[in-house]
Amino acid sequence: MGKKELKVAFLLALRSLQRGSRSSVLLTIIIVAMCFTNMVFLPGLFNGIGEGIITQVVDYEVGNVLVSPKTGEQYVTDLDATLDLINSMPGVERATPHLSKGATLKYRQRMLGVSVKAIKPGDEKYVSPLYSKMVAGSYLGEDDTGEVIIGKPVAGDATIKQEDEFQPSLGGVRVGDSITIEYANGYTKDYRVKGIYYAGWSSTDNNVIITWSDMEQVEGKTLDYAEFITVKAKPGYEEKFIKDELQQYGISEYVQTTGDLLKKVMGSVMQSFAIINLVSLVVGIIITTVVLFIVITIKTINSRKQIGILRAIGVDKEVIMHTYGLQVVIMAVLGIFFGVILTAILAVYLAAHPIVTPEWKAYLFLTPMDYLVNSLILFLASVVAGYVPAWQVSREDIQTAMRA
Amino acid sequence: MIEITDLKRLYHMGNVEVRALDGVTLNIEKGEFLGIMGASGSGKTTLLHLLGLLDAPTSGRIMIDGLDVLSLTDYEKTMFRLYKLGYVFQDYALVPDLTMMENVALPAMLRKDRSEEQVKNDSFWILQRIGLCDRRDHLPRELSGGQQQRVSIARAMVNRPDILFADEPCANLDSENSKMVLELFHEINEEMKQTIIMVSHEDWHKEYFHRIVRLKDGKVTSDGKNHSAH
Numbered sequence: 001m002g003k004k005e006l007k008v009a010f011l012l013a014l015r016s017l018q019r020g021s022r023s024s025v026l027l028t029i030i031i032v033a034m035c036f037t038n039m040v041f042l043p044g045l046f047n048g049i050g051e052g053i054i055t056q057v058v059d060y061e062v063g064n065v066l067v068s069p070k071t072g073e074q075y076v077t078d079l080d081a082t083l084d085l086i087n088s089m090p091g092v093e094r095a096t097p098h099l100s101k102g103a104t105l106k107y108r109q110r111m112l113g114v115s116v117k118a119i120k121p122g123d124e125k126y127v128s129p130l131y132s133k134m135v136a137g138s139y140l141g142e143d144d145t146g147e148v149i150i151g152k153p154v155a156g157d158a159t160i161k162q163e164d165e166f167q168p169s170l171g172g173v174r175v176g177d178s179i180t181i182e183y184a185n186g187y188t189k190d191y192r193v194k195g196i197y198y199a200g201w202s203s204t205d206n207n208v209i210i211t212w213s214d215m216e217q218v219e220g221k222t223l224d225y226a227e228f229i230t231v232k233a234k235p236g237y238e239e240k241f242i243k244d245e246l247q248q249y250g251i252s253e254y255v256q257t258t259g260d261l262l263k264k265v266m267g268s269v270m271q272s273f274a275i276i277n278l279v280s281l282v283v284g285i286i287i288t289t290v291v292l293f294i295v296i297t298i299k300t301i302n303s304r305k306q307i308g309i310l311r312a313i314g315v316d317k318e319v320i321m322h323t324y325g326l327q328v329v330i331m332a333v334l335g336i337f338f339g340v341i342l343t344a345i346l347a348v349y350l351a352a353h354p355i356v357t358p359e360w361k362a363y364l365f366l367t368p369m370d371y372l373v374n375s376l377i378l379f380l381a382s383v384v385a386g387y388v389p390a391w392q393v394s395r396e397d398i399q400t401a402m403r404a
Numbered sequence: 405m406i407e408i409t410d411l412k413r414l415y416h417m418g419n420v421e422v423r424a425l426d427g428v429t430l431n432i433e434k435g436e437f438l439g440i441m442g443a444s445g446s447g448k449t450t451l452l453h454l455l456g457l458l459d460a461p462t463s464g465r466i467m468i469d470g471l472d473v474l475s476l477t478d479y480e481k482t483m484f485r486l487y488k489l490g491y492v493f494q495d496y497a498l499v500p501d502l503t504m505m506e507n508v509a510l511p512a513m514l515r516k517d518r519s520e521e522q523v524k525n526d527s528f529w530i531l532q533r534i535g536l537c538d539r540r541d542h543l544p545r546e547l548s549g550g551q552q553q554r555v556s557i558a559r560a561m562v563n564r565p566d567i568l569f570a571d572e573p574c575a576n577l578d579s580e581n582s583k584m585v586l587e588l589f590h591e592i593n594e595e596m597k598q599t600i601i602m603v604s605h606e607d608w609h610k611e612y613f614h615r616i617v618r619l620k621d622g623k624v625t626s627d628g629k630n631h632s633a634h
């Protein structure tokens with residue numbers, strides 16, 4: 001197969017697409033583009049959901065590494081020494097403790113059972129971006145006492161009647177209002193609402209947060225223990241590295257990375273995603289292959305006589321094969337090209353307007369590799385779909401073809 | 405130059421044997437304008453297809469310029485057709501998606517010994533020769549049958565073949581267009597000393613042929629110089 005042969009095959013292919021049935025060419029290209037989009041969209045969306053959940057778990061739950069009590073124990077003890085040790089290790093940005101207590105909130109006529117969480121606001125800033133999620137008022141200061149910040153769903157909305165609420169709330173608390181918190185141990189205190197936040201992560205948004213020193217008052221003693229410690233890694237440090245380091249340097253508590261935790265929680269979810277991804281991939285490939293195969297088979301059947309004539313005047317089999325194979329390749333390449341553009345537009349749109357639910361936010365998470373791999377798979381499928389009928393028709397006996 | 409010896413082509417239709425060509429022996433000289441005539445079904449197309457290497461005989465031999473063409477491989481036959489033979493069909497058989505110019509240039513584009521420049525010049529020249537140069541960017545469907553057949557002759561001639569075959573090239577044309585096409589063949593034969601082997605079953609065509617071979621039931625019934633040719 002020389003250059004001249006390929007040139008002739010390309011000319012014949014191009015002219016057939018240009019001057020043949022335009023609508024069928026256009027339709028075929030659109031179908032390939034849709035198949036590409038279908039192949040890429042769902043997996044991209046699932047990846048987006050996954051990535052979103054991971055980010056939020058890191059931001060609001062775990063940091064990069066979670067230090068929790070040894071089995072059988074309720075608290076991480078010897079807190080100050082432990083925090084100092086962790087904070088001194090290479091690669092650790094900051095470690096910060098958390099302690100939650102069950103409590104009842106009272107505001108005007110409303111009562112609401114919640115979990116009140118104590119943090120060290122200064123250190124917490126290094127671990128969680130919650131401070132940047134204030135929708136009203138401001139974040140807690142390090143030594144604030146008698147102040148509280150609450151999630152937007154807890155604060156509620158005064159314009160919504162209690163019986164219409166999606167979830168129970170305090171019915172419209174505003175910054176500066178006073179709310180009463182009655183703890184399980186009987187301790188009761190009024191707090192001023194300093195700020196209201198909305199993180200888009202439901203377990204955080206349903207919290208009420210106070211400072212560590214306020215919690216010491218609740219417990220009536222210095223808090224040298226915590227429920228768990230969240231640890232943020234410095235950029236460029238692997239979670240696994242930090243975990244190994246902590247264990248090596250004598251942290252006897254239970255140490256897990258975000259990855260460890262997510263594997264447990266999300267393992268089965270990811271498995272279902274993987275199955276759906278596989279199905280959408282296979283469906284895309286099958287539809288593309290079948291459509292291209294049918295389109296080109298019909299074309300070759302309608303052109304049998306012409307193919308016979310071309311071969312009679314000295315056009316080689318291979319040129320005939322490429323004439324039809326290339327038509328499929330051209331349509332597939334255009335289809336994939338438009339598919340890439342279409343998904344890129346969708347990705348940009350969803351980045352600006354994510355699909356939001358109370359539990360998670362989703363956008364399209366697609367890497368250049370995803371585009372490349374899917375394009376390549378679809379391209380190879382098209383080559384097979386085009387060249388099989390093209391090869392068959394090019395082998396046909398000239399006599400039979402010409403008398404067709 | 406073409407030596408045909410005891411050429412046979414049999415078809416088997418179930419138990420019935422069709423003797424499409426039943427032992428034809430012929431010699432055709434260079435520069436001849438040969439007419440193959442005979443009733444429908446007499447084996448004219450079969451003979452032409454065998455000579456054009458489009459079909460293989462059941463038995464017999466075809467030598468072209470001393471070469472046993474039946475011993476060529478499939479690819480060699482294709483190249484032989486490309487370099488040595490030209491073919492004109494009854495129904496023009498132009499590629500409908502190509503312009504006249506592209507149709508004519510197609511066989512030339514495939515030749516290794518033709519530069520792009522040459523292909524262009526040759527195609528242009530031959531279209532000019534048949535008087536359709538101004539229609540070179542038109543598609544086949546935009547031209548009349550007679551015009552299409554002339555372009556089809558141009559396509560067959562662009563590579564300057566040793567032998568030009570034509571299978572009832574006027575069957576789909578009215579008498580005026582037929583005459584024009586036959587005149588064109590006549591001129592090509594005269595001017596270029598082109599060997600032409602044409603199949604026809606119209607009696608009035610015979611005035612163009614130097615020599616007429618008549619077939620009946622796959623056999624040659626007469627073969628002779630045509631003294632009334634012009």
Ligand SMILES: Nc1ncnc2c1ncn2[C@@H]1O[C@H](COP(=O)(O)OP(=O)(O)O)[C@@H](O)[C@H]1O
Pocket residue numbers: 415416417422423424442443444445446447448449450451
């Ligand atoms: N593929 C074929 N199978 C069976 N019989 C055929 C085939 N091709 C041609 N024939 C028969 O061979 C005979 C000669 O056909 P053909 O050469 O086409 O005749 P002509 O061109 O003179 O009209 C006819 O009887 C025809 O029916």
Ligand SMILES: [Mg+2]
Pocket residue numbers: 448449450
């Ligand atoms: Mg015939």
